[in-house]
Amino acid sequence: MAYKDSSDLLLRATEFIFREARFQDEHQYDDWEALWTDDGVYWIPANGDDIDPEKQMSIVYDNRSRIALRIRQLHTGKRHAQAPRSRVRRVVSNIEIGESGEQGVQVFCNSLVFESAMRADTLWSARTEYWLREGADGFRMSRKNVFLTNNDQALFTLAFLI
């Protein structure tokens, strides 16, 4: 695929990430799920950013069917950890384009996520790595890796979409 220039790619990636952030903040589960490719993998490692998820425990390591299961559970209204739903607002910044290849284009960003829930308010921080692939209607995520800044610590429940 050819991009007109790097600023066009950055703009399109930024639009995608902002849209994904809004779907997550507003719990638009189906719209968010539709952003995934059929082979999408959603990974949130624990105990560092460089563990092997095939060998070590991760906070989330969902293949496409488990992403769908997670969404179906949220839709039941009885996912107690999200009933009532957390109020969530995130700021996404430092968007940079990485490599590109057959799996799509690699995009990085930082995010700060403020969660208000019954337990307390919690501030989450992450570096996120996307692999975005061109589809008929724009980008889709084939991979999303969320490197929580405190993933080596004991974490409170994280049941909203991050």
Place this chain on the structure above:
Amino acid sequence: MSITQVAPDVSGLIQKNRVHGSVYTDEALFQAELERIWYAGWVYVGHESEVPDKNDFVMKSIGPQSVIMTRDNTGRIRLLQNRCSHRGNQVCLKTQGNARAFTCPYHSWTFSNTGDLIGFAFPDGYRDNPDADKKTLGLGSLPRVESYQGFVFGSFAPTGVSLKEHLGGAAETLDRLVRTSPEGEVEITAGFLKHRAKANWKFILENECDGYHPAFVHSSIFSVADSAIGAYYGDKSTALTRDFGQGHTEVDLRPEFRKADTPMRWFGTTEARLPEYVAAMKAAYGDGKAREIMIDGTPHVMIFPNLFIAEIQIFVIQPISVDETIQHVTALQFKGAPDLNRRLRQQTMGSVGPAGLLLADDTEMYERNQRGAESLSPEWVFLGRGEQRERRDEDGYMVGHSTDEVPSRGIWRHYAELMGA
């Protein structure tokens, strides 16, 4: 030396089928629990497979304290306190590694992985000082360390019952667990998720063998995930709750698995999906015994006060304060069973930890329990479910229906003994 001035009196707070809400919220009681439970009896610390080689170490905990589990250069497992004998600095900051010695970063005192003080920096300053005796200035260490089926427990009490006596009837559940490996050994190698809850540790302890909640707390995942687990905790289930005494409790799902009479049903799968594992089991145990093991599955047992074996994973409960607890959780791995282990990791990752499809909901309940307990009325928590239908099994242990509160009553009876009620 203890700084607790007045030991709280729990005698009026724990009755045969109810406990007072303040047992979950009283700060003084939490301090007394540390002294009488966590720093006085057997507590699970780690597994031998986490320090497989000489000089390996891994950071563990007992209550709010960190404990370094080492395997010294003779192969013996030690539990050391992470506190320099000089001025109290932490001597080890890594979560795991291999080291013959730990050097305190503050003034460079160096300790071997047995806890002995090897050397002072600038030793002239201690020469001819009779109190600067290296033999008396080692790291603190737990006076008793014992393991059973590879599970390492420690006790701060220099004397008392042996680990085997402490485990009592629950020891058999660990025997049952390791048989799921064709080599008869469990391994803990997948790293731990650490899930923090704003709740008292006893809400978690009691929930582990509470078979009444799954139908409600986990209905969301049962309804969308084609799971058979829900039926084991239904009104018509033949599964049992059991009180082994000494605070150990289980949910015994074998009656349901034996009724189904299908190998690997306990793990929600079939023999056909795990051909290598099934072949290894038959080779190790013979066809008949292997079939029996693969029908019965692994236990669901809560070993007081902090080791929960939940069929496919283990949880280690770490109390931090009266209203905060960390659940450390990882997939069980069975030696000689790589295809089973891969599925165990995948299932565990989906189920537990901060984003787990099951445990996030349990943990939500723990935190609501804690907030609920702050309300003063009604003062009591009622634990009488199934009291009128509980009975003794052939081994003399109290058993009840899978949804009955036999485990909670057993936990509290033991707790009352330990707390001097």
